[in-house]
Structure formats: C-alpha cells, structure tokens
Amino acid sequence: NAGVTQTPKFRILKIGQSMTLQCTQDMNHNYMYWYRQDPGMGLKLIYYSVGAGITDKGEVPNGYNVSRSTTEDFPLRLELAAPSQTSVYFCASIRGQGRSGNTEAFFGQGTRLTVV
Amino acid sequence: KNEVEQSPQNLTAQEGEFITINCSYSVGISALHWLQQHPGGGIVSLFMLSSGKKKHGRLIATINIQEKHSSLHITASHPRDSAVYICAVLRGGTSYGKLTFGQGTILTVHP
Numbered sequence: 001n002a003g004v005t006q007t008p009k010f011r012i013l014k015i016g017q018s019m020t021l022q023c024t025q026d027m028n029h030n031y032m033y034w035y036r037q038d039p040g041m042g043l044k045l046i047y048y049s050v051g052a053g054i055t056d057k058g059e060v061p062n063g064y065n066v067s068r069s070t071t072e073d074f075p076l077r078l079e080l081a082a083p084s085q086t087s088v089y090f091c092a093s094i095r096g097q098g099r100s101g102n103t104e105a106f107f108g109q110g111t112r113l114t115v116v
Numbered sequence: 117k118n119e120v121e122q123s124p125q126n127l128t129a130q131e132g133e134f135i136t137i138n139c140s141y142s143v144g145i146s147a148l149h150w151l152q153q154h155p156g157g158g159i160v161s162l163f164m165l166s167s168g169k170k171k172h173g174r175l176i177a178t179i180n181i182q183e184k185h186s187s188l189h190i191t192a193s194h195p196r197d198s199a200v201y202i203c204a205v206l207r208g209g210t211s212y213g214k215l216t217f218g219q220g221t222i223l224t225v226h227p
Binding site: 030031033035042043044045048049050056058090092094096102103104105106107108109110 | 147149151158161163166202204206212213214215216217218219220
C-alpha cells in the first residue's frame with residue numbers, strides 16, 4: 001500500500017515549456033486534489049475531482065488542466081509555464097462517503113517546481 | 117472573509133505548556149481535518165472529525181457542528197511539536213468533495 005505517489009519531486013522548467021505532474025493513489029479513494037503552496041503561504045486549491053470523469057476548478061485553476069480517466073490517477077498539466085507557477089505542488093486523496101464514511105486525507109510528498 | 121479561519125496565526129510556547137489552536141468555518145461540511153506540516157516537509161493527517169472528540173496521544177481534537185468551530189489541543193507540548201497546523205474542511209452540499217484549507221498556525225515550542 002503505497003498511499004499517494006507524486007512525481008517528479010523536483011523540476012526546473014523554462015518559460016513556455018509544458019509538463020505533467022503525476023499523482024497516483026492505490027487506496028480506491030474517490031476524491032483527489034491538487035494544491036500549490038507558495039513560500040511562507042498556505043495551500044491553495046487548483047483542481048479537484050470527486051470521481052472518475054468528474055473534475056472541478058478550485059481557487060487558482062488558471063494555467064493548469066487536469067483529467068481523471070481512472071480512479072487511481074489525477075495528473076496535473078501545465079501548458080505554458082510562467083514564473084508565477086513556481087511553487088510546491090501537493091496531490092491529496094480522501095475516500096469520501098458522506099458524513100459517516102469519510103477517511104483521513106493522504107498527501108503526496110510534493111513537487112518543487114521552478115520556472116525560469 | 118475566508119471560509120475557514122484559524123487562530124492564532126503564530127503561537128510560541130514553552131515546553132510543557134498546554135496549547136490550543138482554533139478553527140472556525142462558515143460553510144456546510146461533511147468532515148473537518150487537522151493536518152501537520154513540518155518545515156520543508158510533507159503534510160500528514162492528524163485527525164478527521166465529523167462530530168465530537170478524538171484523542172491520539174497528547175493531541176486532542178474537538179468539533180462543535182452547531183457552532184461551526186473546532187479546536188486542536190496539545191498537552192505537555194514538546195519542541196518536536198513545532199510545525200504548521202492546518203485546519204481543512206471537506207465541503208458538503210453543492211460543493212461536496214471540495215477540501216478548503218485554513219491559513220495555518222505556526223507553532224514554535226521552546227525547550
């Protein structure tokens with residue numbers, strides 16, 4: 001049981017390049033999330049998904065895209081990298097089943113992205 | 117106004133002190149999470165609450181659904197408790213599944 005696996009751990013991108021951050025969980029969790037954390041700041045929600053085929057925007061979705069074709073995977077795509085996207089990115093998952101069936105949240109190790 | 121408000125934002129304590137961190141929210145929820153993040157480190161879950169009270173070792177978390185308020189208590193604090201503590205609410209209703217974070221409380225415990 002690996003929990004939430006996030007790759008890569010570190011990446012440097014040039015302005016205008018594209019990349020995909022991978023997130024996989026093996027706990028059959030239906031809810032998955034992408035957050036970014038800027039230095040000294042709190043976590044901001046980029047996108048989330050409540051199940052395969054369903055995605056919704058969070059607080060800061062501009063410049064990102066996601067897909068959820070399977071329960072396990074929730075990749076985050078940066079199409080045209082900008083310096084403002086320099087941040088630490090975290091993926092998370094929860095099994096959500098109403099008020100009585102939720103589980104604790106599991107987080108990936110984070111991806112430190114620098115755009116130069 | 118943020119949907120999830122934590123207080124205090126910064127907290128300094130001496131080893132052995134009893135610590136309380138508060139979280140208030142203004143939206144309908146199906147669960148509330150308390151998380152811990154060490155400097156430069158990952159994020160780990162401490163508690164998931166939908167009602168009442170939970171205890172793990174020296175940590176206690178309570179929630180009052182009617183008052184939309186939760187507290188995290190640390191008894192006999194230790195320098196290794198120094199970290200950022202984050203409250204997050206799992207939304208219900210039309211925004212079900214959305215996990216919204218408070219701004220975090222930076223705790224420093226001195227020996």
